[in-house]
Amino acid sequence: MGPVERAFSAPGKALIAGGYLVLYPEYDSYVTALSSRMHALVRGQETEKHIRKITIESSQFAEGIWSYDLDSNIPFGNIKEVHGRRNPFLEATLMCVLAFVDADSRPGFDITIRIFSDPGYHTRDDTTTRVSSNGKRQFLYHKKKINEVAKTGLGSSAGLVSVVTAALLSYFTGNRDVDSLRNTVHNCTQIAHCHAQKKIGSGFDVAAAVYGSIVYRRFQPSLIDEILKHEFHSMQGDSTLALDYKNSLQSIVGSDWHFKIEKCALPPGVRLVMGDVSVGSETPKLVSLVLKWKQENPVEGEKLFESLNKANGSLIAALSSLHELQRANEAAYSATLKDYQVAMKGGAGMAEVNPLRRVSAAIATVRDHLRALTTATGADIEPPSQTALLDRCSRLPGVLGGVVPGAGGFDAICLLVLEDAIPTMLQTTEKDQSFSNVKWLPLHEESDGLLETSPEDYAGL
């Protein structure tokens, strides 16, 4: 087999509705995939059986190279980086994929994967920009190491593990058809991501990286509970444990996870706008505060979660009904958008039944419950400074409403805005001191999940 070169990319995410609830398999969440994507360019070739090399380069960061010279006498090759550099996400990915494809029984390989991450994932501070030879890709180069550069919360590790998994699976299986690889990439990525994080999260970030914008309902954590108990280093020294891991992994990855991944996208003419909020406050461990409160207050907790779930459901339904309206009667739909914008500018009164009102009303109700959760738990999910900011944003013409995405906190806000109103909104907020803490990010929804991309787009980088 000659050298193989392929590239894959996967999006970052914003959790618009379903924070905390998404941790439980009984609730739906609404996750938007973003235009900022993580990329992996893989080049690999077969070698003699005793050679097994995987090198991963992430040259946008200092010391961003991880070389694994795998030992062909040890199950999965003893995954130790040659310079002693740790990247738990890469180590877990290699372990899962090498076990899944049974790399020990294959010919040797020499694989290089180059990682690129779009500007949205990390701070722009202290960076230089490089553009690919064909001008199609542009990346920021940082002076610091990956774990020293500030993140923006788009889910860099989920993107990284997804694209590296896709790249390796594609190399080993010879399959480059993303759609037929998608479920395998997803299941392997969830397991590797949980291994690296040493916990079973809700997995919405991985699901969005692989499937794109989705209404998501998580898998039962018990599905992967047992396999996560396997200790990497003990397996590598013990072929019985390694065989057991490989068999369990193959059977779990190949099974039906019974989770919900319903493709979605914001309605036409409605855009997602993300704002980076710099108030310099730390967001402490919000998740543990909420889960502790829920455990200690089961009755009140259940009631609040149920109300929040109902409001999330209304928002999801309201967004979906806009799609239906647009499909059924395009002209009426455009009139609806216009009517909403004119009314907010103080023009003619908007029809009581304007369906966009259902969206803004649902967002307002979601926020009411998130504030109740904030008060009840003491976790800064929608702290008062964010309430004031979101309220101001909601009064701007063409803004349907906004939330603090994901777990909440001080760092970001996420608005739904009519596309035509965005230029005026940007101008207005630039002049207004009360928005001086907000930096609008050059991001929007792009609902695609994992995609194959063209290797030429990364030439010259």
Ligand SMILES: Nc1ncnc2c1ncn2[C@@H]1O[C@H](COP(=O)(O)OP(=O)(O)O)[C@@H](O)[C@H]1O
């Ligand atoms: N571009 C990248 N190149 C190499 N490793 C990366 C990259 N992006 C993320 N990672 C890995 O993921 C880790 C960050 O993961 P995490 O703290 O879970 O953040 P996030 O919430 O963005 O996923 C980094 O320390 C690094 O190990």
Ligand SMILES: C[C@@](O)(CCOP(=O)(O)OP(=O)(O)O)CC(=O)O
């Ligand atoms: C609270 C949560 O339900 C949502 C957190 O979403 P964010 O997007 O805020 O967070 P990161 O995991 O840091 O990327 C926890 C979870 O689902 O894992």
